[in-house]
Amino acid sequence: MPGNALAALPLPDGRRLAVSQGEQELALRLDGQPLLRVRRLADGRLQPLELPLAEQAEALWLLAYCCFAGDPDRQALRLALAEVDPALRASGLLLGEGEDLRIERELFWQLPGPFLRAPASAGYPQQLVMHASGRRHPRRPPKPVGEVYRRFDARLGAWMSLRTLDIEADLPRFNRWQNSARVAAFWQEQGDLEQHRRYLEALAADPRVLTLIGCLDDEPFAYYEAYWAKEDRIAPFYQAGDYDRGIHMLVGEEHHRGPHKVAAWLGALSHYLLLDEPRTQRVVAEPRADNARMIQHLQAQGYHKAKEFDFPHKRAALMVLPREVFFDRCALA
Known part of the structure; x- marks a missing residue:
């Protein structure tokens, strides 16, 4: 995550994401409560610390949103994860295997997330x-x-x-x-x-x-x-x-x-x-x-x-x- 990344990012549902950074780690807080700590590895990957599998989907989506919104030139977020929630792959948020786990900007912005605020045309049967x-x-x-x-x-x-x-x-x-x-x-x-x-x-x-x-x-x-x-x-x-x-x-x-x-x-x-x-x-x-x-x-x-x-x-x-x-x-x- 670059040095000029966002310090805070409001979310459409009213919550607020805050980011603090050190040389080797960054931390995310959601509405003032700790959400995620991430270590920067020497190979450029980001390693979430103490992230339960059940909380991966929201935490990694918020991490990606903060990184991509703060740096419009960033094309991918490379991650180090010991285990992966299968729902992340099914949704398209997470790609790759092993040391090639990544979230790609091109796919992230196609996920409706909280941006879409009304029932979508998606899925309406074709006739x-x-x-x-x-x-x-x-x-x-x-x-x-x-x-x-x-x-x-x-x-x-x-x-x-x-x-x-x-x-x-x-x-x-x-x-x-x-x-x-x-x-x-x-x-x-x-x-x-x-x-x-x-x-x-x-x-x-x-x-x-x-x-x-x-x-x-x-x-x-x-x-x-x-x-x-x-x-x-x-x-x-x-x-x-x-x-x-x-x-x-x-x-x-x-x-x-x-x-x-x-x-x-x-x-x-x-x-x-x-x-x-x-x-x-x-x-x-x-x-x-x-x-x-x-x-x-x-x-x-x-x-x-x-x-x-x-x-x-x-x-x-x-x-x-x-x-x-x-x-x-x-x-x-």
Whole structure:
């Protein structure tokens, strides 16, 4: 664990993980109570001390979270364990045998852990149905309600969370955001409260779209639409997979703009969609082709520009994030 690792890390369930380090050992405390002592071995492995088998799963997950959140460049955690809880291998948290036991960053961030806060789409049985467009697609699960994702962003030092939009509570801010000149230039959805109520009610009734509010330290600052691409207008323009998701996004609060915050919320939004449904192999976006700044932000998070194409209302850039690319050298912290 590097010298600049985190000293404390809040967890989404309200608990707090604290870390203290010496030259040869580090210690973890959970809500002030001792959790785990770890010795650094000369070969770089970490050796948990006096860790009962029954407590391995939680303690090693928390150790990995602290190490990976504190050092986004760290790709693996090598461990020295005398015995292993088989559930750790079954979950994908732990790989290897003997002196090659390790937790890999790429797999760790694919485990929902406490980050996923609502019932996931994962495991919903597949049944192909026909869309009005003539395209077959899987029947979509019921939409979640309330908070769906929460994670403390160690770089920002702030909570990044996503919750579903509540029309009664969020309509005034949605109306204000859409009528700002900066947002209107790209969304072109200016209107009064009643127009925006109808807009949001139509999306609420559409199983294709999930409307989300992004929050930093629980302050609403952004609006997102996450849609199933197979049923969307984008489907004719690329070979959409059954579980591909797409995103529309806007930052409504001016004081939450900036590239460092885009990295936090775009990473969180992409992470949520990939956690929600493991069958999702791609997340796509279609910003205006001349929106160079947004395209650069997407590329910084692993999206690539597949092509440009023409919607009736705009020339768009097809931006594609493969699941493998997001989790390979995952930049979450």
